[in-house]
Amino acid sequence: MxxxxxxxxxxxxxxxxxxxxxxxxxxxxxxxxxxxxxxxxxxxxxxxxxxxxxxxxxxxxxxxxxxxxxxxxNLNQYQASTSAAAGAMQAASGTCACGQTCQAQLIDKQGNKVCEKYHRQQQKATGNAAFIKIVNDPRxxxxxxxxxxxxxxxxxxxxxxxxxxxxxxxxxxxxxxxxxxxxxxxxxxxxxxxxxxxxxxxxxxxxxxxxxxxxxxxxxxxxxxxxxxxxxxxxxxxxxxxxxxxxxxxxx
Structure with a gap:
């Protein structure tokens, strides 16, 4: 600093x-x-x-x-809903399918190559939002x-x-x-x-x-x-x- x-x-x-x-x-x-x-x-x-x-x-x-x-x-406002997540996954796989080179390649937990864009969409779809914020938080x-x-x-x-x-x-x-x-x-x-x-x-x-x-x-x-x-x-x-x-x- x-x-x-x-x-x-x-x-x-x-x-x-x-x-x-x-x-x-x-x-x-x-x-x-x-x-x-x-x-x-x-x-x-x-x-x-x-x-x-x-x-x-x-x-x-x-x-x-x-x-x-x-x-x-499940109340996290940054968490994609099931329907929204499914749509995002479909859009991602349609333009940036696993194995293509349009995005930086990552290695998943199984050792397979997957494009970074697809990986980020998959994280959102499976509940891995980086931030947590709950509307009308009862706590x-x-x-x-x-x-x-x-x-x-x-x-x-x-x-x-x-x-x-x-x-x-x-x-x-x-x-x-x-x-x-x-x-x-x-x-x-x-x-x-x-x-x-x-x-x-x-x-x-x-x-x-x-x-x-x-x-x-x-x-x-x-x-x-x-x-x-x-x-x-x-x-x-x-x-x-x-x-x-x-x-x-x-x-x-």
Whole structure:
């Protein structure tokens, strides 16, 4: 990470934490009153260079949220439906059939050659979407919904910025199960950029369906674009666009 970006991050995070201490205390009280349990939640995330670190947030879900996830994967909005997946598979095999050379060749688990486009379509059809997002997630508490809609739940990541785990602006650090699905040459470049609290895809496509209307591949492409072109000047532009994005009813 460039020294200028690191200094900018450290100063902004330190000042932000000092100014936000009263808000931290209020949020902690509200979380305790509604659902008990811990105020903060951490999960292991993958950032720059596939480095794994503890990623902190205000807890916005029920204490047993992780245990509930396994039974809810069918609700993932990035998961192709059975009919849509079948259509995608048919379209892929019609233009890029296994064994042809129109796409980069991969080796599947059985040792057979298969084109990369066909392989990606097959992953979507069999439940291997890289991102997970559930509409009207029942694991989210009432105060948690407010924290997410205002992005207040993200504020503890300022501690990650102070430690150097993250930057203010960068690509979102991914859970391990998502990161392991983005190791192909096409998308691995996203991990060349620092992990960030906000980033390019979070402020993109405003007024055109917003982030809720953004496909998984569009998110991946924006991550790669940021990793290849990031600079302090562009970070400042993203920060300025983050402020109005906070007032959209979506997670930033």
């Amino acid at each position: 460039p020294l200028s970006k690191r200094l900018f991050d450290f100063v902004l995070a330190l000042v932000g934490l000092l100014l936000l201490l009263p808000l931290f205390a209020l949020v902690a009280l509200l979380i305790k009153l509604e659902s008990g349990g811990p105020v903060f939640y951490y999960s292991y995330r993958v950032g720059n260079g596939y480095r794994i670190f503890r990623f902190w947030k205000f807890r916005s879900m029920r204490p047993d949220a992780d245990q509930m996830l396994a039974s809810m994967k 989210i508490t009432r105060i948690g919904s407010f924290l997410r809609n205002t992005s207040i739940d993200e504020l503890p990541q300022l501690f990650n910025v102070l430690r150097g785990d993250m930057s203010i602006v960068g690509n979102r650090p991914l859970p391990l199960y998502e990161a392991e699905r983005l190791t192909t040459d096409q998308f691995a470049a996203r991990f060349l950029a620092p992990a960030g609290i906000t980033g390019l895809w979070q402020v993109s496509k405003r007024g055109k369906g917003g982030k809720a209307g953004m496909s998984e591949d569009e998110r991946k492409a924006l991550d790669v674009e940021y990793a290849r072109n990031y600079s302090l000047k562009k970070d400042l532009g993203i920060l300025l666009r983050t402020v109005p994005a906070l007032f959209q009813q979506e997670n930033v």
